[in-house]
Amino acid sequence: MERLSNDERNEIFRRVEENIRVLKEKAGEAAVRSGRRPEDITILAVTKTVPAEIINHAIHCGMTHIGENRVQELLEKYGQLDLSGCKAQIIGTLQTNKVRKIIGLVEMIQSVDSGRLAAEINRVGEQKGVVTDCLVEVNIGREENKGGIAPEALDELLGEIAPMKAVRVRGLMAIPPICETASQVRRYFSQMTQLFLDRKGKTSDNISMDFLSMGMSADYEEAILEGANYIRPGTALFGHRTYPKLR
Numbered sequence: 001m002e003r004l005s006n007d008e009r010n011e012i013f014r015r016v017e018e019n020i021r022v023l024k025e026k027a028g029e030a031a032v033r034s035g036r037r038p039e040d041i042t043i044l045a046v047t048k049t050v051p052a053e054i055i056n057h058a059i060h061c062g063m064t065h066i067g068e069n070r071v072q073e074l075l076e077k078y079g080q081l082d083l084s085g086c087k088a089q090i091i092g093t094l095q096t097n098k099v100r101k102i103i104g105l106v107e108m109i110q111s112v113d114s115g116r117l118a119a120e121i122n123r124v125g126e127q128k129g130v131v132t133d134c135l136v137e138v139n140i141g142r143e144e145n146k147g148g149i150a151p152e153a154l155d156e157l158l159g160e161i162a163p164m165k166a167v168r169v170r171g172l173m174a175i176p177p178i179c180e181t182a183s184q185v186r187r188y189f190s191q192m193t194q195l196f197l198d199r200k201g202k203t204s205d206n207i208s209m210d211f212l213s214m215g216m217s218a219d220y221e222e223a224i225l226e227g228a229n230y231i232r233p234g235t236a237l238f239g240h241r242t243y244p245k246l247r
């Protein structure tokens with residue numbers, strides 16, 4: 001991002017603050033409409049491409065969880081972030097060779113989708129003496145080239161993870177396919193909730209179903225109405241992402 005003038009910065013800060021207020025209000029209303037309390041919904045602000053200065057402003061405005069897709073981007077910003085009242089997470093595809101860099105640094109990894117990845121999180125965690133909270137990502141739309149496991153593979157993966165003492169599964173995450181209508185996306189959310197509730201009855205030592213992470217800027221209200229208790233808005237808080245121009 002180019003250097004901002006004070007006026008530009010103030011304008012962005014003002015908008016982010018207003019966006020947070022509106023999003024909290026709408027998420028809270030959806031929670032109440034679905035029989036829960038606003039505080040039952042955790043909001044994770046997705047900060048990919050957002051400069052540290054603006055992320056810090058969102059944190060000062062009350063965001064307590066932020067998420068990055070890429071390890072490299074998280075590490076580049078990490079030292080500049082004011083994480084005294086906020087925790088960082090990884091929400092995107094994670095390569096096993098990057099695991100070592102983030103264990104102990106992140107609050108949760110939302111994108112665990114293989115036994116191999118879980119085993120590496122466990123191995124590094126045991127070396128460092130750190131237990132890492134994770135969500136298992138489910139590819140609910142069965143899309144090719146998308147992260148996540150097939151819904152029917154969930155039990156097997158959780159069975160593999162059960163003996164891993166440095167991995168603690170806290171729930172499920174999903175990114176449904178891009179849908180034309182709200183009712184289509186709600187069907188995917190509802191399938192996820194069913195899977196989540198089915199699995200909730202069968203918890204073990206290191207596997208619990210506390211968080212169902214689904215819903216992004218365009219559909220977080222639908223996600224909450226269908227049972228999400230963890231949402232991941234980015235654009236709705238920070239505006240459209242501006243990627244650096246290629247030279």
Ligand SMILES: *Cc1c(COP(=O)(O)O)cnc(C)c1O
Nearest residue numbers: 046091216217232233234235236
């Ligand atoms: C980018 C991203 C989001 C946020 O998407 P928006 O449409 O900007 O709200 C949420 N979850 C994941 C996994 C993402 O990669």
